[in-house]
Every structure is written in structure tokens, then in C-alpha cells.
Amino acid sequence: MDGFALxxxxxxxxxxxFAVSLANGAVTCRVRPAFALKLAAVFGGFQAAMPMLGWxxxxxxxxxxxxxxxxxxxxxxxxxxxxxxxxxxxxxDCGCLQEDLPLKTxxxxxxxxxxxxxxxxxxxxxxxxxxxxxxxxxxxxxxxxVTFVLCLGGVFLGKKCGDLLRAKAxxxxxxxxxxxxVKIFIEHMWFS
Numbered sequence: 001m002d003g004f005a006l007x008x009x010x011x012x013x014x015x016x017x018f019a020v021s022l023a024n025g026a027v028t029c030r031v032r033p034a035f036a037l038k039l040a041a042v043f044g045g046f047q048a049a050m051p052m053l054g055w056x057x058x059x060x061x062x063x064x065x066x067x068x069x070x071x072x073x074x075x076x077x078x079x080x081x082x083x084x085x086x087x088x089x090x091x092x093d094c095g096c097l098q099e100d101l102p103l104k105t106x107x108x109x110x111x112x113x114x115x116x117x118x119x120x121x122x123x124x125x126x127x128x129x130x131x132x133x134x135x136x137x138x139x140x141x142x143x144x145x146v147t148f149v150l151c152l153g154g155v156f157l158g159k160k161c162g163d164l165l166r167a168k169a170x171x172x173x174x175x176x177x178x179x180x181x182v183k184i185f186i187e188h189m190w191f192s
Contacts, residue, residue, distance in 0.1 A: 014043075020109050026102060037152065042107070078182075081173075
């Protein structure tokens with residue numbers, strides 16, 4: 001198994017989740033370790049589960065997944081980004097969220113940022129030489145762990161950035177989510 005290729009894939013797959021972690025850290029008034037751990041665990045879990053699911057689906061579902069994954073990511077991330085912008089407009093004097101993300105929102109973000117990992121799971125065995133179930137489990141475990149670590153750090157780094165932005169953090173966070181959705185869409189439409 002090619003370890004360097006696997007870590008490179010893991011970092012690449014986790015970048016969207018990392019950016020969303022930054023945005024969530026920036027817009028949360030008080031980032032508690034439990035919040036950061038929950039966010040990192042959910043993102044890491046989805047980034048690990050989706051390639052495994054993609055591997056199980058196999059080549060038969062590759063065309064369908066590649067045809068819709070960018071649309072799903074665009075719609076989900078834009079929807080949540082617009083919600084954040086509307087909330088920022090309702091309460092302009094409060095630049096941050098008082099509570100942790102609702103589970104429904106967190107799961108939506110996790111699906112939206114890991115949908116590309118589903119398609120990656122189809123080609124992962126060829127890319128890193130993970131031919132057996134044990135090698136595949138090790139591969140997705142590494143992907144999940146890398147995502148967990150990056151997202152955990154991303155929440156705290158985002159909080160530092162959010163403190164600098166103050167009242168504009170929620171607006172920036174919403175715009176970042178929409179931009180990630182558009183980026184995924186553009187990459188799949190023109191660069192696939």
C-alpha cells in the first residue's frame with residue numbers, strides 16, 4: 001500500500017471539512033473542547049465511512065455518484081451558508097452563535113463535505129493498492145484520523161480568526177460555506 005499517496009488523498013479529502021471547521025469555529029461565541037471534538041469526530045467519521053461505502057458500491061454506482069455529488073454538495077452547503085447569512089442579518093449586533101451546531105446541521109455539513117469521498121472510495125483501491133478488506137479498513141481509518149486532526153485544529157484556528165473578525169464572523173462563515181459548495185460544483189463540472 002502506498003502510504004504517501006494515501007495521506008495525500010486523506011489531506012485532499014479533508015480540506016472541505018477543514019474549511020467548514022474553520023468557519024464554525026469563527027462563528028461560535030465560545031468554543032468548548034466538547035464542541036470541537038464532536039465536530040471533528042463527525043467529520044472524521046463521515047470522511048472514513050463514505051469511501052468505504054463507495055468501495056462497497058463499486059464500479060456499478062460510480063457513474064451515478066459522479067453525476068450528482070457536486071449538485072448535492074452545492075445545494076447543502078449553499079443552504080446552510082444562506083441560513084447563516086440570514087441569521088447574521090437578524091441579529092447584527094451579535095456576531096457569533098451562542099450554541100453549538102444542531103445535530104441536523106452538523107450531519108448535513110458532514111454529508112456535504114464528504115460526498116466526494118464516496119466517489120473516491122470507488123477508485124481508492126487502485127490509487128493506494130488497498131486490494132483487501134483489511135487494507136481498505138486501514139485506508140479509511142487513516143482518512144478519518146487525518147480529517148479528525150485537521151478539523152479539531154480548524155475549529156480552534158477558526159475561533160481565533162472569528163475573534164479578530166468579531167461581528168462579521170457569521171457573514172464570513174456563511175460566505176465560506178457557499179464558496180466551498182460552488183468550488184466543489186465547479187471542480188466536478190469543469191475539471192472532472
